[in-house]
Amino acid sequence: MSGNDEVVSEAQIAVHWREEELFYPPTRFVGQANASDPAILERFSEDNFPECFKEYGDLLEWDHYWHTTLDTSNPPFWKWFVGGKLNASYNCVDRHLKRDRNKAAIVWVPELEEDDTVILTYQELYQRVNEMAAMLRDFCGLKAGDRVTLHLPMVPELPITMLACARLGVVHSEVFAGFSGAACGGRIHDSGSRVLITIDGYYRNGELLDHKEKADEALAVAKSEGSEVEQVLVWRRNPGKYASNTPMVAGRDVFVDELLQSYKHQVVAPVSMPAEAPLFLMYTSGSTGKPKGCQHSTGGYLSYVTGTAKYYQDIHPEDTYWCLADIGWITGHSYIVYGPLSLGTTTVMYEGVPTYPDAGRVWRIAERLGVTIFHTAPTTIRMLRKLGPEEPKKYNYHFKHMTTVGEPIEPEVWRWYHDVVGKNEAVVVDTWWQTENGGFLGSTLPGIQPMKPGSCGPGVLGVFPVVLDEEGNEVEAGSGRAGNICIRNPWPGILQTIYGQPDRFVQVYYEKYCRDKNSKDWRDWPYFAGDGAMKAADGYFRILGRVDDVINVAGHRLGTKELESASLTVPEVAEAAAVPVIDEIRGRVVEMYVSLKPGLSPSKEISDKVAAAIEVEIGKIARPKNVWIVPDMPKTRSGKIMRRVIAGISNFTDPGDLTTLANAEVVEGIRHSVQSEKLAKGDVPRELSPQEVAEIQSYGHAD
Ligand code: PRX
Numbered sequence: 001m002s003g004n005d006e007v008v009s010e011a012q013i014a015v016h017w018r019e020e021e022l023f024y025p026p027t028r029f030v031g032q033a034n035a036s037d038p039a040i041l042e043r044f045s046e047d048n049f050p051e052c053f054k055e056y057g058d059l060l061e062w063d064h065y066w067h068t069t070l071d072t073s074n075p076p077f078w079k080w081f082v083g084g085k086l087n088a089s090y091n092c093v094d095r096h097l098k099r100d101r102n103k104a105a106i107v108w109v110p111e112l113e114e115d116d117t118v119i120l121t122y123q124e125l126y127q128r129v130n131e132m133a134a135m136l137r138d139f140c141g142l143k144a145g146d147r148v149t150l151h152l153p154m155v156p157e158l159p160i161t162m163l164a165c166a167r168l169g170v171v172h173s174e175v176f177a178g179f180s181g182a183a184c185g186g187r188i189h190d191s192g193s194r195v196l197i198t199i200d201g202y203y204r205n206g207e208l209l210d211h212k213e214k215a216d217e218a219l220a221v222a223k224s225e226g227s228e229v230e231q232v233l234v235w236r237r238n239p240g241k242y243a244s245n246t247p248m249v250a251g252r253d254v255f256v257d258e259l260l261q262s263y264k265h266q267v268v269a270p271v272s273m274p275a276e277a278p279l280f281l282m283y284t285s286g287s288t289g290k291p292k293g294c295q296h297s298t299g300g301y302l303s304y305v306t307g308t309a310k311y312y313q314d315i316h317p318e319d320t321y322w323c324l325a326d327i328g329w330i331t332g333h334s335y336i337v338y339g340p341l342s343l344g345t346t347t348v349m350y351e352g353v354p355t356y357p358d359a360g361r362v363w364r365i366a367e368r369l370g371v372t373i374f375h376t377a378p379t380t381i382r383m384l385r386k387l388g389p390e391e392p393k394k395y396n397y398h399f400k401h402m403t404t405v406g407e408p409i410e411p412e413v414w415r416w417y418h419d420v421v422g423k424n425e426a427v428v429v430d431t432w433w434q435t436e437n438g439g440f441l442g443s444t445l446p447g448i449q450p451m452k453p454g455s456c457g458p459g460v461l462g463v464f465p466v467v468l469d470e471e472g473n474e475v476e477a478g479s480g481r482a483g484n485i486c487i488r489n490p491w492p493g494i495l496q497t498i499y500g501q502p503d504r505f506v507q508v509y510y511e512k513y514c515r516d517k518n519s520k521d522w523r524d525w526p527y528f529a530g531d532g533a534m535k536a537a538d539g540y541f542r543i544l545g546r547v548d549d550v551i552n553v554a555g556h557r558l559g560t561k562e563l564e565s566a567s568l569t570v571p572e573v574a575e576a577a578a579v580p581v582i583d584e585i586r587g588r589v590v591e592m593y594v595s596l597k598p599g600l601s602p603s604k605e606i607s608d609k610v611a612a613a614i615e616v617e618i619g620k621i622a623r624p625k626n627v628w629i630v631p632d633m634p635k636t637r638s639g640k641i642m643r644r645v646i647a648g649i650s651n652f653t654d655p656g657d658l659t660t661l662a663n664a665e666v667v668e669g670i671r672h673s674v675q676s677e678k679l680a681k682g683d684v685p686r687e688l689s690p691q692e693v694a695e696i697q698s699y700g701h702a703d
Contacts, residue, residue: 019536020411022450023418025427029400033447035311040445044461046489052462053080053492056307057299060342061095062086063272066299070490076510076525077497078490079276080300087270088279088302089167092341093129094270096122100317104346107320108156109365111203111352117369120156122344125163127265132164134266135259140195140231144169144271147281149193151184151214153177153202154351157235157256158327159337161197166279166298169271173281173293176328177202179619181214183291185221187283188229190293191499197256199235201243205353208237212244215253233259275299281499282330284435285559286508287530287548293499294330294436297492301438302338304493308439308460309339312429313373314401314446322348322366323375323403329556330435331405334493335375339439354380359388366397374421375403378413379554382585385416392421399426401446405433406555407587408543414453432456432543434529435557436509438493441465441529442541455540464488466526467535472513478537482544485533486513486526494527532695544691545588549700551578554586558622560643560700566617567592567627570609572600575633579647579699581625582685582692589625591650593670595633602629626650626683630670637662643700649674651685651696 030036044052050070057066066084073079093105101123108118120128136142148170152158158174165172173191175184188196198215201208212234219229232253237243239257248255279298283291309315313335321340325331327349340347348369354362354376362384366374381404384391402422404414409430418428428451432442442465444450444457451457459465467475467483475483498505508528515524532544546552549560560578567576575595580588594610596602607627614622634645637660648655649671658664678684688696 020453020455022452023428024450025446026425028425029314029427030447032316032400034314034316035445036447038448040311040461041448046464049462049489053303053307056303056492057081057084059306059310060086060091060299060303066275070522072490072520072522075520075522076490076506076514076527077502078494078522080297080492081275081303084275084299085272086275086299086302087167087169087272088298088338089129089133089163090270091302092163092166092338093122093126096344097126100344103344105341106156106159107346107348107369109348109350109369111206111350111356113357113361118156125160128160129163129167130267131260131263131265132160132256133167133268134263135256136164136170137168137268138263139259140233142168142170142195144273144277145171147171147173147191147193148195148197149184149188149191150174151177151179151196151198151211151218152235153199153211153328154326154349155199155202155235155237156349157199159341159349162280162327162333162337167268167270169273169277171278171280173283174328174333175283176326176619177211178326178328178621180616181217182221182617183619184214184218186225186290187293188218188222189225189227190283190290191281192227194227194229195231195233196229197233197235199237201237203237203352205356208243210244210246213246216246216249273298276496278496280333282333282435284330285550285557285562287550287559288561289504291559291562292501292504292508294495295497295499296438297496300492300494302342304439304491305334305339306342308493309335309343311445312431312440312443312460313339313375313403314427315340315343315345315373317344319372320346320348320370321373321375322350322369322371324350324354324362324380325375325377325405330438334439335403355383355387359384360391360394363392363395363397366399367395371397372399373401373403374399374426375405377406377555378404378409379407379586381409381417381421382413384421385413386585389416389420392423398423402426402428403431404428405431407552408545409454411453418451418453427451430456432531432541436495437491438495441487441491442543452540455536455542458539458541459487462489463491465533465541467533467541468513468526472515475535477535477539480534482532482534484512484547485529485531485541485543487529488523488526490522490525490527545695551580551588551590553588553590553621556621558590558618562618563590563592563614563622563624566614566622567594567610569613569617570606572596572606573610574598575641576610577633577641577643577646577700578624579643579650580696581650582688582696583625584686590622592624592627593630593633593646594627595630626678628670628674630666632663632666634658634661634667634670635663636660644697646670647696647699651688653688653693653696656697
């Protein structure tokens with residue numbers, strides 16, 4: 001953690017892990033793996049950088065081949081495959097028609113078990129993408145370079161719309177459907193979209209949610225920020241039947257299923273885009289300010305997700321691949337849509353909640369569809385383990401490969417995943433990366449490198465991570481000390497910039513460790529990932545979590561600033577601070593501390609208003625577990641809120657040195673009221689590991 005004198009940085013905390021036992025892949029897996037010859041490690045060695053990435057570029061079909069693999073003339077705005085031209089939709093759809101026209105491209109499983117599974121062959125996907133592209137071009141007037149906001153849940157219309165945009169070179173900006181209308185509105189404004197594509201409703205936990213109501217809210221927020229949306233395209237979950245209570249606005253809102261009738265059988269030539277043309281934006285939270293629109297390129301990004309999906313997920317065209325993430329997150333973009341479809345495999349999409357209607361649902365789907373590769377997040381694994389630890393044994397499915405992503409996974413949870421879910425037959429890859437990265441950064445090559453529970457593995461092919469201390473010195477492998485994990489070199493999947501904010505891009509990712517701002521040598525520009533990590537003697541990294549003001553709740557990044565600003569929209573609230581609380585299932589959850597304006601007394605009504613404000617501004621996923629109203633925040637003499645003190649109270653850890661506080665006397669009162677209420681509710685965290693204690697004790701910047 002940084003920014004606060006009193007706080008010991010993670011790099012200084014000597015932490016000693018129990019070294020975990022290594023697991024080796026089953027011989028049967030190695031025999032069929034896309035990468036089983038260690039020579040691949042040599043091909044992607046630092047000596048062969050950047051030309052090694054030609055191998056990934058060559059997995060695509062290019063309209064024009066590139067002349068420069070990596071252009072570093074304007075650091076840190078790296079350019080990959082310069083001179084090349086291609087179309088992402090063509091690479092994910094058209095090029096498979098010749099061989100695999102009638103093979104399933106997307107298998108969509110609706111949440112209600114009695115509803116039919118929908119299978120889209122590559123030929124059908126081609127038809128539907130073309131018709132949608134024709135509509136976007138002719139009805140909306142969209143052209144290459146325009147941005148469009150999508151606010152769509154896990155329905156096949158989402159990848160269809162993304163690929164239709166890509167066909168035209170239109171930049172899609174998908175907002176996770178669980179985000180609120182207000183959050184969507186902010187992203188519409190930031191991206192300058194004049195078209196919003198949404199849906200009337202979708203199923204979640206057996207209920208058909210009204211989603212279209214969020215569109216009206218989104219448009220109002222976008223307008224208040226100065227952006228006018230001209231068209232709202234509304235898909236219908238059940239074509240012909242409108243499932244929302246919100247009226248359609250004449251002249252603005254249209255039903256996509258109706259309109260598409262006029263575009264039947266139309267074919268749109270894929271627009272040949274420069275490798276460096278943006279393919280999409282994906283917003284994510286950071287430590288300061290509003291969410292950042294990570295801009296991903298067409299050629300570099302698509303090459304990177306194709307190459308990593310091939311080697312790290314071992315996707316073969318004949319696999320049935322199922323990633324349980326949501327396409328509204330980067331994992332879904334890269335490893336439900338672009339990577340698997342570019343490799344011509346069958347990708348499974350599931351609409352709903354993994355435990356609906358019971359803890360066996362996921363395994364029933366896996367058995368029925370014959371899934372061979374499975375991909376999910378630790379939160380889901382923890383949830384499935386808690387609700388149905390023996391459930392996987394009841395179903396006759398066989399995975400050859402499983403991925404985990406998004407959060408650190410506890411070794412005992414990893415072992416359940418490997419032994420029970422994977423039935424000791426599947427390799428597991430723990431993949432560490434971020435929205436900004438396009439694809440995996442740290443993982444094991446499943447046919448070659450052994451697995452180690454709780455560690456993601458070494459840097460992936462052609463990616464060279466390093467752990468640096470606050471001064472920029474390398475923290476030795478095997479030293480038992482943690483530091484900031486950085487990537488020494490650029491890679492093709494890296495974000496090009498933060499949309500519209502190039503200075504912020506440089507500042508957030510490069511300022512901390514750049515050795516020479518005038519240097520055009522990539523070696524002077526390590527990428528700062530914002531995660532704490534430790535490197536073991538064998539070169540494997542153990543990721544400890546964010547070092548900035550971001551709380552990772554069930555794999556979703558929540559910026560504390562956003563949570564605090566949302567709380568401050570409640571008129572009674574004077575000050576607000578968000579802290580992470582260790583949670584058995586969701587990894588971390590959020591608790592809010594607020595103090596009220598003078599003369600007001602605490603009430604349940606006010607805490608409910610704070611929780612509701614967070615739902616409105618961000619979405620249900622950000623709802624705090626508790627909102628504590630305190631008479632005053634613990635503060636330094638300069639008036640800064642000491643978050644580590646209240647984080648300690650919420651987690652029942654020692655709040656640490658209080659001598660620097662201006663009002664140390666408030667701490668005991670807060671501790672007493674918060675902890676006695678928690679004890680009364682039985683809401684006490686499990687025993688924390690030393691690393692977790694260190695995380696809490698060093699949490700937060702002073703404001
Ligand atoms: O803290 C790391 C954690 O998730 C953050 C990135 O979140 P997001 O941009 O939403 O992307 C998630 C999916 C790529 C990281 O900074 N994280 C991601 N993967 C892992 C992880 N922590 C530990 N182990 C992982 N495998």
